[in-house]
Amino acid sequence: MKNCFINGISAISAQHTFEMDFLESVTINKTDNILSAIEPNYKSFIPPAAIRRMAKGIKMGVAASAQALQKADLEQVDAIITGTGMGCSQDSEKFLKNILDNDEQFLTPTSFIQSTHNTVAGQIAVRLGCKGYNFTYVNGAVSFESALLDACMQISSEEAKSVLVGGIDEYANHTFSLYKLIGLIKNEQDQPFSVLHSNSKGAVFSEGATFFALENIRKNSTCAEVMDIQIQNKLKSEQVADFISIFLAKNNLKTSDIDVVVLGNNGDVEFDNYFENAASHLAESVQVYYKHLSGEYNTASAFGLWVATNILQKQQIPDMIKINDLSKTTYKNVLLYNQYRGLDHSLVLLRAVE
Amino acid sequence: MGNLKEELKAKIIETLNLEDLTTADIADDDALFGDGLGLDSIDALELIVLMDKDYGIRLADPKEGRAIFTSIQTMADYIEKNRTK
Amino acid sequence: MKIAVTGMGIISALGTTVEENFDALKNRISGISDLENIDTIHRGVLKFGEIKLTNSDLANILKLQDNHSFSRTTLLGAYTAKQAVENAGITNINDYPTGLISSTSVGGMDKTEQYFYEYFDNPETRRFITSHDAGDVSHKIADILDIDGMVTTISTACSSAANAIMFGARLIASGQLKRVIVGGTDALSKFTINGFNTLMILTDAHNTPFDNNRKGLNLGEAAAYLVLESDEIVQTENRRVLAYLSGFGNANDAFHQTASSEDGEGAFLAMEKALKMAKISPEEIDYINVHGTATPNNDLSEGQAMLRIFGENVPLFSSTKPYTGHTLAAAAAIEAVFSILALRHNIVYPNLNFKQKMEEFDLIPTTEIVEKELNTVLSNSFGFGGNCSALIFPKS
Numbered sequence: 001m002k003n004c005f006i007n008g009i010s011a012i013s014a015q016h017t018f019e020m021d022f023l024e025s026v027t028i029n030k031t032d033n034i035l036s037a038i039e040p041n042y043k044s045f046i047p048p049a050a051i052r053r054m055a056k057g058i059k060m061g062v063a064a065s066a067q068a069l070q071k072a073d074l075e076q077v078d079a080i081i082t083g084t085g086m087g088c089s090q091d092s093e094k095f096l097k098n099i100l101d102n103d104e105q106f107l108t109p110t111s112f113i114q115s116t117h118n119t120v121a122g123q124i125a126v127r128l129g130c131k132g133y134n135f136t137y138v139n140g141a142v143s144f145e146s147a148l149l150d151a152c153m154q155i156s157s158e159e160a161k162s163v164l165v166g167g168i169d170e171y172a173n174h175t176f177s178l179y180k181l182i183g184l185i186k187n188e189q190d191q192p193f194s195v196l197h198s199n200s201k202g203a204v205f206s207e208g209a210t211f212f213a214l215e216n217i218r219k220n221s222t223c224a225e226v227m228d229i230q231i232q233n234k235l236k237s238e239q240v241a242d243f244i245s246i247f248l249a250k251n252n253l254k255t256s257d258i259d260v261v262v263l264g265n266n267g268d269v270e271f272d273n274y275f276e277n278a279a280s281h282l283a284e285s286v287q288v289y290y291k292h293l294s295g296e297y298n299t300a301s302a303f304g305l306w307v308a309t310n311i312l313q314k315q316q317i318p319d320m321i322k323i324n325d326l327s328k329t330t331y332k333n334v335l336l337y338n339q340y341r342g343l344d345h346s347l348v349l350l351r352a353v354e
Numbered sequence: 355m356g357n358l359k360e361e362l363k364a365k366i367i368e369t370l371n372l373e374d375l376t377t378a379d380i381a382d383d384d385a386l387f388g389d390g391l392g393l394d395s396i397d398a399l400e401l402i403v404l405m406d407k408d409y410g411i412r413l414a415d416p417k418e419g420r421a422i423f424t425s426i427q428t429m430a431d432y433i434e435k436n437r438t439k
Numbered sequence: 440m441k442i443a444v445t446g447m448g449i450i451s452a453l454g455t456t457v458e459e460n461f462d463a464l465k466n467r468i469s470g471i472s473d474l475e476n477i478d479t480i481h482r483g484v485l486k487f488g489e490i491k492l493t494n495s496d497l498a499n500i501l502k503l504q505d506n507h508s509f510s511r512t513t514l515l516g517a518y519t520a521k522q523a524v525e526n527a528g529i530t531n532i533n534d535y536p537t538g539l540i541s542s543t544s545v546g547g548m549d550k551t552e553q554y555f556y557e558y559f560d561n562p563e564t565r566r567f568i569t570s571h572d573a574g575d576v577s578h579k580i581a582d583i584l585d586i587d588g589m590v591t592t593i594s595t596a597c598s599s600a601a602n603a604i605m606f607g608a609r610l611i612a613s614g615q616l617k618r619v620i621v622g623g624t625d626a627l628s629k630f631t632i633n634g635f636n637t638l639m640i641l642t643d644a645h646n647t648p649f650d651n652n653r654k655g656l657n658l659g660e661a662a663a664y665l666v667l668e669s670d671e672i673v674q675t676e677n678r679r680v681l682a683y684l685s686g687f688g689n690a691n692d693a694f695h696q697t698a699s700s701e702d703g704e705g706a707f708l709a710m711e712k713a714l715k716m717a718k719i720s721p722e723e724i725d726y727i728n729v730h731g732t733a734t735p736n737n738d739l740s741e742g743q744a745m746l747r748i749f750g751e752n753v754p755l756f757s758s759t760k761p762y763t764g765h766t767l768a769a770a771a772a773i774e775a776v777f778s779i780l781a782l783r784h785n786i787v788y789p790n791l792n793f794k795q796k797m798e799e800f801d802l803i804p805t806t807e808i809v810e811k812e813l814n815t816v817l818s819n820s821f822g823f824g825g826n827c828s829a830l831i832f833p834k835s
Contacts, residue, residue, distance in 0.1 A: 125825060131691050235587070394695075
């Protein structure tokens with residue numbers, strides 16, 4: 001990838017990340033198996049006539065994208081690319097319930113219209129009057145990385161000078177109840193919950209929207225540079241080390257060049273061994289985790305990128321996100337690794353800008 | 355007829371999620387679409403379903419709705435004449 | 440750039456193979472019929488492009504175990520992706536770096552709506568819970584194809600498969616992959632049937648694209664996949680190339696969530712981008728397979744965009760949706776197959792059911808089978824969220 005600079009970032013999450021500085025105010029959850037995102041006042045971003053139709057995910061996406069653009073001092077972009085694992089679940093559930101509960105009678109269109117996966121990207125385009133490239137990726141835990149890869153390809157091949165990229169997923173009542181039923185969400189009885197050193201299955205689930213304004217030029221607001229992205233459908237846990245080494249070699253790097261590795265551990269005892277293998281392979285790097293703050297959802301790895309970007313910009317790592325006890329004088333190369341239940345593996349390489 | 359108009363205002367606020375409005379904010383003759391309340395084509399479809407569900411009036415062609423939904427007054431007039439519920 | 444298409448697979452209301460689909464197209468046999476497989480109040484009222492194979496039929500063909508958790512969308516997708524790979528003559532999918540870029544709009548909704556409440560009481564059904572999302576459809580197709588590498592899914596409503604095709608091409612052009620299986624799949628579901636019905640854009644008759652009295656679309660279900668391969672593979676493996684992909688464009692109408700702008704701005708920009716990438720002028724397009732859903736809005740918008748691009752010289756065009764119905768995410772994929780067949784057989788399909796031209800302009804689709812040398816075909820697909828895509832396929 002070439003010249004993919006992150007010039008503006010914004011995160012709406014289970015923490016106060018939208019209005020406050022990087023992890024300034026954090027609550028570490030041990031007792032809830034579902035976390036709600038803390039929402040901003042949407043009225044400063046979206047007119048009432050539009051807000052009234054929007055479910056939470058759409059509002060979060062529109063607000064976070066607006067803030068990312070603001071921070072990058074951009075009013076328009078050449079492309080808008082989003083990733084979402086479950087799409088607009090609230091509207092989907094609403095429409096489906098109405099169908100089933102009313103035997104297909106007296107159905108109204110709003111929730112159907114808002115349920116298409118690319119609603120957030122479409123709404124942002126309408127709001128900005130942006131007629132450029134507009135894609136939405138929906139593939140579990142690589143939904144966001146697919147969007148990021150596409151965005152960086154657009155910039156590297158000079159098809160676009162600026163791209164707005166984001167990951168959004170929202171809590172939906174019925175879906176989360178089903179997840180609890182099949183053990184994807186932590187059982188209440190397994191409290192206190194801990195992402196590291198967990199001995200229970202499932203994860204604490206949440207929701208959020210995280211956006212990045214990418215440009216092919218550096219600015220005062222530039223936080224980091226995206227160097228490469230790799231997506232892999234399936235791996236065995238013993239293949240993780242090679243997966244990482246091959247990726248680093250492709251970028252002329254060795255494991256010792258990686259200052260920080262950001263891992264998507266989510267406390268699921270059945271699958272966190274993937275992350276343990278990654279951590280042992282990168283034993284000399286500062287190891288960071290984030291899902292104890294953001295919770296788990298398909299695009300939570302976008303929050304991980306938000307954390308990584310902040311680390312590079314501020315050259316600091318708060319203790320509460322460190323897995324091991326290391327630190328370095330400067331942080332230059334950051335590697336992110338995520339996967340979900342053995343599938344949807346991704347590696348993202350970030351570099352600091354001087 | 356007065357009750358019907360009040361009822362319509364309340365239903366519109368609820369169905370279309372016009373959170374910031376009360377029935378007192380909508381005058382009988384205010385334009386519902388375009389420059390007045392600012393409703394659009396998706397809202398028109400919602401109102402068509404409301405007429406069917408609550409008043410038993412079925413519109414086959416969405417374009418018929420335009421004249422009927424001009425204002426609360428025109429809606430109430432039409433419903434009075436055609437309601438089956 | 441020119442990316443080779445070396446394999447195709449398709450299933451639609453017209454048939455379960457490329458040959459069956461082509462036969463129906465040539466012989467003016469529409470696949471629009473009355474619904475058999477879904478229990479809905481709209482059965483017998485609305486008409487659909489339904490695939491008559493049941494889920495059991497498809498599972499048997501794929502030799503799945505009884506306790507499989509494939510939704511109908513996944514069954515259709517897996518069946519066709521396999522067909523495409525076989526059609527390309529690939530015996531070892533991992534001989535070159537290969538990815539899968541799929542697309543869908545409903546995902547496993549057919550199962551979700553069937554078991555929505557039953558999940559709580561009936562543990563036997565719970566294996567379908569995780570088959571709801573779009574990603575699961577692709578994971579399962581990747582498994583059937585044995586692809587462990589890059590797999591992802593695009594979901595941009597009715598332009599989805601065109602976008603999957605574009606992204607796959609770009610992955611080859613940038614050298615990240617040497618081969619990509621691209622396409623889309625969508626099964627019929629009560630969710631989409633009722634959803635489109637609330638928008639009042641479904642017709643209870645046969646759809647009539649670009650007709651002045653058009654009343655809306657017939658929904659359909661389908662899946663289609665193409666195999667895109669790099670020049671290196673084509674030469675080394677001595678592949679028969681079916682057609683090439685030389686240009687594509689995606690643009691956004693940025694007008695409204697579901698309606699298209701009257702001047703067809705998004706459609707215009709997408710076609711313009713595709714022509715620019717293919718480095719050809721509009722005159723070189725021999726046939727347009729239009730999106731042509733027969734909704735009042737789309738055909739007007741698309742027609743205006745075509746006039747803006749082609750001026751007085753709009754080439755032969757037709758919509759094949761009177762044959763298959765509107766198959767949502769799969770539409771662009773099946774229409775890519777139809778476009779490639781048109782190129783290979785030098786044939787333009789009729790726009791069935793057309794009677795009277797639209798009053799807004801002088802655009803008349805082809806109503807007969809036309810046998811004519813075709814060198815370059817344009818295929819359009821436009822979706823909700825203002826998402827507009829155009830693909831250009833040259834014969835060589």
